């Protein structure tokens with residue numbers, strides 16, 4: 001296959017190199033395009049634009065394949081621990097037993113937050129969305145650890161610190177929102193069990209997290225751990241590319257994730273299912289609405305920029321919902337509604353023609369609900385899982401010697417030059 005593409009423009013011919021990835025994906029390298037032709041490329045929504053090379057995640061949306069560092073998501077979801085996946089995503093390979101123990105110990109050491117940071121939770125209104133609180137608190141960590149501003153991305157102090165403290169921040173935020181005393185971490189527990197403990201223990205009662213729930217949380221976090229150059233990860237890379245510190249970059253990523261077209265979809269899915277339930281199960285009316293271009297409604301949890309097939313994460317989550325809900329003795333009518341919607345959509349030409357399938361957010365909320373996570377915290381759970389991906393992608397970029405500040409161009413469509421007119425003369 002040719003190793004270059006030819007662009008003909010204005011009587012000139014330009015050879016552009018073709019880059020090939022390890023799974024044989026191809027890209028035309030246009031780095032010299034503007035210098036040689038004066039042209040830039042336009043690609044709204046970056047549908048065809050590669051912003052970097054990366055060795056973290058491989059995704060084949062047509063085939064429904066997702067791998068982190070070469071390992072299939074299905075294998076990782078059923079066999080791995082979230083922290084070993086985090087290590088692998090961030091540092092490039094699975095840890096040895098010794099490396100894993102050291103990594104886990106570092107994470108344990110950082111599980112509490114600075115006592116002064118607890119006051120911040122008093123300042124937020126109890127109705128404040130947990131994503132705004134999470135983003136603010138993660139950014140605030142840079143004020144408490146100012147050496148992060150010039151930290152070496154090779155130094156894992158801030159990495160392990162953030163991986164650990166994010167659980168405490170999330171759980172403290174939840175406890176504050178419901179008026180409960182804050183529950184401090186218990187470092188004898190695993191990463192996920194410790195999080196459950198901080199979320200659900202109360203001082204007056206003994207609490208041992210249900211091992212099946214801990215296992216489900218572990219899997220949920222692994223399923224969300226990375227997804228290559230999506231909106232929030234690209235945000236982390238873009239902010240980080242200015243040499244802003246890691247906490248600042250990830251705080252920005254959290255905000256990008258919040259939107260309902262991205263991670264916020266898991267909350268929107270449950271709200272949609274609840275509305276259908278409330279309407280007495282008016283599937284037909286709802287489906288007509290999502291297909292009507294004037295309605296602005298979408299079947300939330302369906303469709304994906306990259307997957308044109310069933311999202312492999314959604315398969316694992318559907319299966320998880322089927323097993324975990326009976327274990328917890330939860331009978332959730334929303335699960336039946338979701339399955340019915342899926343059946344209808346997968347036979348409807350509108351969805352079939354557009355290759356719209358369930359994505360990771362379609363079933364995850366049903367599992368979160370069964371576990372006792374409030375609806376407005378679903379996207380926070382996504383962020384907890386995505387953290388290793390954001391850190392790994394940020395670190396990969398920071399360690400790339402050819403790194404440049406992210407700075408897209410534009411085509412200006414405004415007024416041409418004209419004289420300023422003083423206020424009195426307008």
Ligand code: CMC
Nearest residue numbers: 261262263265290298299300301302303304305354359360
């Ligand atoms: N319901 C109804 N129609 C849809 C949907 C949907 N969920 N998704 C896409 N379409 C239609 C869309 O109207 C368009 O139709 P047409 O070609 O007639 O104009 C066509 O399918 C292509 O859609 P698009 O918006 O151009 O595709 P995109 O790649 O820009 O958007 C998406 C991808 C995820 C934003 C979109 O599918 C969507 O809004 N889905 C619902 C929100 C959602 O579940 N987001 C979570 C994504 S997975 C988690 C993560 O972010 O990683």
